[in-house]
Amino acid sequence: xxxxxxxxxxxxxxITAAHADHHIPNLGEKANEFKDDGKKAHKREGMSHAASLIxxxxxxxxxxxxxxxxxxxxxxxxxxxxxxxCVDCHTSVDKNGExxxxxxxxxxxxxxxxxxxxxxxxxxxxxxxxxxxx
Amino acid sequence: MKELNRREFIKNTTxxxxxxxxxxxxxxxxxxxxxxxxxxxxTNEKRWGMLIDANKLSEVDIDDMVNACQEEQGxxxxxxxxxxxxxGWIKKVKVRDTATQRVSNLALMCQHCEEPPCVDVCPTNAxxxxxxxIVLVDKHRCIGCRYCMMACPYDARSFVxxxxxxxxxxxxxxxxxxxxxxxxxxxxxxxxxxxCAQAVSSDAVIFGDLLDPTSxxxxxxKNVQSxxxxxxxxxxxxxxxxxx
Ligand code: HEC
Ligand code: HEC
Ligand code: HEC
Numbered sequence: 001x002x003x004x005x006x007x008x009x010x011x012x013x014x015i016t017a018a019h020a021d022h023h024i025p026n027l028g029e030k031a032n033e034f035k036d037d038g039k040k041a042h043k044r045e046g047m048s049h050a051a052s053l054i055x056x057x058x059x060x061x062x063x064x065x066x067x068x069x070x071x072x073x074x075x076x077x078x079x080x081x082x083x084x085x086c087v088d089c090h091t092s093v094d095k096n097g098e099x100x101x102x103x104x105x106x107x108x109x110x111x112x113x114x115x116x117x118x119x120x121x122x123x124x125x126x127x128x129x130x131x132x133x134x
Numbered sequence: 135m136k137e138l139n140r141r142e143f144i145k146n147t148t149x150x151x152x153x154x155x156x157x158x159x160x161x162x163x164x165x166x167x168x169x170x171x172x173x174x175x176x177t178n179e180k181r182w183g184m185l186i187d188a189n190k191l192s193e194v195d196i197d198d199m200v201n202a203c204q205e206e207q208g209x210x211x212x213x214x215x216x217x218x219x220x221x222g223w224i225k226k227v228k229v230r231d232t233a234t235q236r237v238s239n240l241a242l243m244c245q246h247c248e249e250p251p252c253v254d255v256c257p258t259n260a261x262x263x264x265x266x267x268i269v270l271v272d273k274h275r276c277i278g279c280r281y282c283m284m285a286c287p288y289d290a291r292s293f294v295x296x297x298x299x300x301x302x303x304x305x306x307x308x309x310x311x312x313x314x315x316x317x318x319x320x321x322x323x324x325x326x327x328x329x330c331a332q333a334v335s336s337d338a339v340i341f342g343d344l345l346d347p348t349s350x351x352x353x354x355x356k357n358v359q360s361x362x363x364x365x366x367x368x369x370x371x372x373x374x375x376x377x378x
Contacts, residue, residue, distance in 0.1 A: 124309060
């Protein structure tokens with residue numbers, strides 16, 4: 001019985017591990033620079049960087065919806081979770097130096113989502129590339 | 135009595151928000167070193183308003199206001215929408231006094247009512263008034279029913295009829311939702327003036343806090359004759375007019 005449990009557990013673990021190195025989304029131009037500079041993106045206080053990244057992976061929908069209500073309904077601005085900031089960091093640039101929309105196929109905000117079958121409507125309104133003057 | 139209820143309400147909402155924050159446990163919002171802090175929620179200690187002086191406002195000024203608004207918010211470039219379908223966050227209107235036949239030109243936009251009919255009729259709470267008096271559409275909740283457009287006595291709201299791209303980074307807009315003047319809330323929250331007020335060099339348009347006794351708008355309203363459009367509706371608008 002306990003052997004079975006271990007087999008089961010290790011099977012589950014290897015699935016998560018496989019999943020973890022499997023998904024290496026196309027981080028985007030600024031995000032790559034950020035990482036190359038040795039900076040720890042999404043690092044939260046009192047949490048390791050690895051744990052912070054898992055948190056970001058798992059919780060970004062909640063963080064974003066929490067923040068959008070706060071911004072619109074209470075006027076709370078600035079801070080960490082802003083959709084335009086995600087876009088600023090996580091967009092890539094094509095051969096001609098043009099920004100590729102962050103939600104285009106194979107871009108940062110779509111690789112994982114395609115895999116899990118989520119489709120976002122956010123970008124029917126929100127700009128998909130960094131601001132013009134950036 | 136009313137005041138007390140309101141405070142009670144605010145108190146309760148604060149408690150509710152605090153508990154939401156604890157549910158998302160262990161998350162502290164301070165992360166990157168260079169990360170700016172979040173601002174505090176806006177309060178009803180301020181009420182933003184605007185005073186438009188029709189005597190000083192030329193037709194050119196009004197065109198400048200409309201252009202500045204389009205430029206700032208990114209509306210007006212819709213290609214597939216025709217006639218009434220086109221967005222108009224701020225409009226030039228002519229009003230004629232039926233008795234005197236005097237014609238004045240006005241810039242008309244969302245009047246940011248204290249008692250907004252659009253908020254009353256909205257089935258999803260998308261139409262909303264911030265604590266500081268700015269009336270907005272929370273497009274995240276908007277289902278595009280357009281009741282608010284019918285309820286608005288000023289015809290101040292528009293509906294987006296087509297897919298859009300390349301929006302302004304600070305003003306997401308999209309098909310199937312209602313939009314209107316936001317009093318440039320994204321600028322006001324940074325301590326700046328709305329784009330239309332900035333576009334007029336004279337003091338024909340004054341923007342400011344109606345409740346602040348030291349503000350230009352408060353003092354001017356105290357001294358000059360001003361009016362609300364459709365004052366008979368008792369909506370207590372945030373946008374006031376003089377010289378009409
Ligand atoms: C129908 C249009 C529309 C759609 C669709 C939409 N938004 Fe927004 N969003 C807005 C508007 C308008 C604002 C207010 C901008 C302001 O006042 O600065 C906003 C603001 C926000 C903000 C706060 C400002 C910022 O940049 O962080 C967040 C977060 C946000 N939206 C997240 C989302 C997410 C996540 C989705 C998809 C699930 C989404 N929005 C879909 C229109 C939209
Ligand atoms: C300052 C630039 C920057 C901003 C702003 C930013 N990110 Fe990131 N993000 C990064 C970097 C860099 C990484 C990779 C971190 C690493 O691997 O060390 C990352 C990783 C992620 C990951 C994990 C990807 C994986 O491989 O599992 C998610 C999910 C993510 N970001 C979502 C977001 C969202 C959502 C926002 C907006 C709220 C956002 N990011 C804003 C730079 C940024
Ligand atoms: C590491 C993979 C990954 C990346 C990268 C990623 N997401 Fe997600 N996202 C997910 C997963 C998985 C879900 C589904 C979560 C669920 O259903 O609980 C999701 C769901 C969402 C949702 C909620 C959708 C809904 O309809 O409920 C939003 C909003 C969202 N992501 C925004 C973004 C944005 C914006 C970016 C780019 C900055 C991004 N995500 C990048 C994995 C990712």
